[in-house]
Amino acid sequence: DGGITQSPKYLFRKEGQNVTLSCEQNLNHDAMYWYRQDPGQGLRLIYYSQIVNDFQKGDIAEGYSVSREKKESFPLTVTSAQKNPTAFYLCASRSLSGRGDQPQHFGDGTRLSIL
């Protein structure tokens, strides 16, 4: 089935450690996105990418980094500079072609906690 796969589902980070969250899509979508969601809150955009080897900062990019070396993959690294990384992280993708405003397709998220 086509879709977005995020892994791992749960992740624990020690203080001062970088961790990388995986996001893979087989929908042949051009654009990919990373969001952060805190309890009881909406989604906030961290980074997005329209094309391979290009990405833009969202509203809360500080303490995070991304890469887009392949169309189907958009990993997110939570660096030690992110002082409050505990959250639910969601990856999404979207086609940039076709009629109308193509909706986003989301993965099932990674829940990151600090040890």
Add this chain to the structure above:
Amino acid sequence: LAKTTQPISMDSYEGQEVNITCSHNNIATNDYITWYQQFPSQGPRFIIQGYKTKVTNEVASLFIPADRKSSTLSLPRVSLSDTAVYYCLVGDPAVSGSARQLTFGSGTQLTVLP
């Protein structure tokens, strides 16, 4: 960027029709209106999208008045499994890849009671 405003929460009973309204006073000419549903610990799921008047699919209807400054998501005969958070977004398809569609507010928590 079009800001959206929705009620924080709504309660309903099984079998009732539920209408959730979203305000988007500064919607731009080319903006579409999209609604998503999110269950706990899952990613949001696309429900419906529209530009004007009325759109209907197998799960919901979307009503958009002529001035497009608001929209109403209608869920017919809700069940307990419709308990979720519902988000309204506006965006411009011509601005491909931009962040215009990507501002999620806090959404509306719908609770369906037995």
